[in-house]
Amino acid sequence: FKESNPLKTINDEIFVFVTKKQKEIDELKKLELFRREFLADVSHEFKTPIFAAQGFIHTLLDGAMDDEQVRERFLRKAAKNLDSLDVLVKDLLVLSQMETGDIKMNMAPVDLLQLTFNIFGRLEHIAGSRNTSLKVKPDNLEAVWAMADQDRIEQVLLNLIENAIKYGHDNGKVIVHFSENKKSIEISVRDNGPGIPQEHLVRIFERFYRVDKSRSKDRGGTGLGLAIVKHIINAHDTKIAVMSKPDKGTTFSFKLEKASTQPLSDAHATENP
Ligand code: ADP
Numbered sequence: 001f002k003e004s005n006p007l008k009t010i011n012d013e014i015f016v017f018v019t020k021k022q023k024e025i026d027e028l029k030k031l032e033l034f035r036r037e038f039l040a041d042v043s044h045e046f047k048t049p050i051f052a053a054q055g056f057i058h059t060l061l062d063g064a065m066d067d068e069q070v071r072e073r074f075l076r077k078a079a080k081n082l083d084s085l086d087v088l089v090k091d092l093l094v095l096s097q098m099e100t101g102d103i104k105m106n107m108a109p110v111d112l113l114q115l116t117f118n119i120f121g122r123l124e125h126i127a128g129s130r131n132t133s134l135k136v137k138p139d140n141l142e143a144v145w146a147m148a149d150q151d152r153i154e155q156v157l158l159n160l161i162e163n164a165i166k167y168g169h170d171n172g173k174v175i176v177h178f179s180e181n182k183k184s185i186e187i188s189v190r191d192n193g194p195g196i197p198q199e200h201l202v203r204i205f206e207r208f209y210r211v212d213k214s215r216s217k218d219r220g221g222t223g224l225g226l227a228i229v230k231h232i233i234n235a236h237d238t239k240i241a242v243m244s245k246p247d248k249g250t251t252f253s254f255k256l257e258k259a260s261t262q263p264l265s266d267a268h269a270t271e272n273p
Helices: 006-061 068-099 112-122 124-129 150-166 213-218 225-235 264-271
Strands: 107-111 133-137 145-149 173-180 184-191 240-245 249-257
Touching: 006 068, 068 225, 107 112, 107 150, 112 124, 112 133, 112 145, 112 150, 112 173, 124 150, 145 150, 145 184, 145 249, 150 173, 150 184, 150 225, 150 249, 225 240
Parallel strands: 133 173
Antiparallel strands: 107 145, 173 184, 184 249, 240 249
16 A cells, blocks of 8 residues: 655644644634724714713803703703613623623523513503504414523514614504414514615624614614624524515514423423422
């Protein structure tokens, strides 16, 4: 048989070693760039509400305080900006916990139908203010059991439904649709709003990415909602998809594993009385 060439083996090993090192260096460079961009984005996002709140407070201190109406209006505006800052910090904390994998998923059977109705209740006043109807389809469901981390999947549905209302038209329609097959449940959140232009669609899950910056800020958005949604859905070992048609609306959908109709603790109680 043919003896292997020792020089060739050494060369191959050196080649593998160098490519491996180069890959690690590229990876580190990418991480460093990501970190820098992230810091720049975060500083920028912090600056806006801080500047605004500062402005209102300094104007009051410089004399505007004497007028009772101006005082009330400016204090409310300063408070609103500080509230946005608070939401931003909370969203950033959730995002950083998700990104570092510092989060324990608490998987259990969850009734998504009940969860959706609770969320409809929480969003009633913003839906009412835009005269938007909130519906579940099909409308004859009694429960929809899936395996999920209840708090996190609640955050996903809350973000998607709230966005559908916020970015939809006045007098709009938001539908949460459930369909099931043997092993999984597909959940979709649909609106009949203006839609998201194709060129933005691929980027909307990036942190701080907004299609219409002024509109999003106007509506209290931090630009982190969909980035958080994506992380949570990925932590459930699944994916989120988005489809949008101009002037027809937007649909976000994802699948979750089906669960038995009873929470596990109850099932145990029946099995082992
Ligand atoms: P925000 O805090 O700005 O709402 P998100 O990450 O939740 O941030 O959403 C990112 C952007 O995607 C929004 O600023 C908005 O431009 C767009 N968007 C999200 N959902 C919808 C929707 N249902 N219809 C139209 N645009 C949407």
